[in-house]
Amino acid sequence: MTPKSPDQSLSITEAAHIGDTIETHLLMMGQEIKDYQQQLRKSLRREERLRFDLEKTAIEAAAMLAKAVDEKDEYTAGHCERLAGYAVSLGRELDVPRNRIKQLRYAALLHDVGKVGVPEAILLKPGKLTDEEWVVMKTHPGIGAELVRSIYPLKPAAEIVAQHHERWDGKGYQKGLKGDGILIEARILSVVDAYDAMTTDRPYRKALSDEQAYEELQKCSGTAWDPEVVNAFMRCFLDVH
Numbered sequence: 001m002t003p004k005s006p007d008q009s010l011s012i013t014e015a016a017h018i019g020d021t022i023e024t025h026l027l028m029m030g031q032e033i034k035d036y037q038q039q040l041r042k043s044l045r046r047e048e049r050l051r052f053d054l055e056k057t058a059i060e061a062a063a064m065l066a067k068a069v070d071e072k073d074e075y076t077a078g079h080c081e082r083l084a085g086y087a088v089s090l091g092r093e094l095d096v097p098r099n100r101i102k103q104l105r106y107a108a109l110l111h112d113v114g115k116v117g118v119p120e121a122i123l124l125k126p127g128k129l130t131d132e133e134w135v136v137m138k139t140h141p142g143i144g145a146e147l148v149r150s151i152y153p154l155k156p157a158a159e160i161v162a163q164h165h166e167r168w169d170g171k172g173y174q175k176g177l178k179g180d181g182i183l184i185e186a187r188i189l190s191v192v193d194a195y196d197a198m199t200t201d202r203p204y205r206k207a208l209s210d211e212q213a214y215e216e217l218q219k220c221s222g223t224a225w226d227p228e229v230v231n232a233f234m235r236c237f238l239d240v241h
């Protein structure tokens with residue numbers, strides 16, 4: 001087609017031809033965009049599947065490790081699984097956001113995984129620990145947190161693991177955090193961990209009854225434990241109001 005000077009107008013045939021060409025181009029572009037969207041959706045689905053598989057594998061590996069620690073001590077076998085069940089129910093009762101409940105469950109399953117770094121002589125000692133042995137024992141939340149932090153999908157659970165022996169009054173370990181300065185998930189873990197330990201046979205004492213555990217929890221509500229979490233625990237599990 002010969003280019004026209006500005007004062008020359010297009011004939012109807014020429015205008016129709018240009019219109020057809022533009023329409024064809026637009027149709028082709030539309031198809032390309034559709035194809036591109038389809039490819040994008042496919043790769044997103046593939047990436048999602050990969051992420052899910054990676055998370056599943058990491059969690060299974062970590063859970064196996066936690067189970068191995070759990071089973072070292074016949075008195076605490078099954079402790080982590082029970083804890084995870086209590087913690088999730090309590091988290092829901094206390095309105096912990098849904099996206100954090102999953103990490104609370106992982107933290108409950110893995111809270112004591114750092115005990116892999118504590119010698120069995122200390123871990124399974126039937127009597128009281130010496131001051132030196134306590135120093136070693138108190139390293140387990142930090143070791144556990146580091147381990148959990150190194151598994152990418154479990155990263156958000158690491159700080160809960162690190163704080164699971166903090167106390168409401170600030171006299172816990174590792175950092176001596178206090179009150180609301182402790183993550184709610186860690187305050188929950190602390191209560192359910194204590195309850196499960198109290199109601200399980202230990203080498204040096206028999207399991208406490210629910211009533212005795214209730215009294216213990218009440219006695220230390222406001223010092224060792226967050227009173228709101230203790231009350232929620234009573235409502236959920238001990239049928240006491």
Ligand SMILES: [Fe+2]
Pocket residue numbers: 111112140164165
């Ligand atoms: Fe612990």
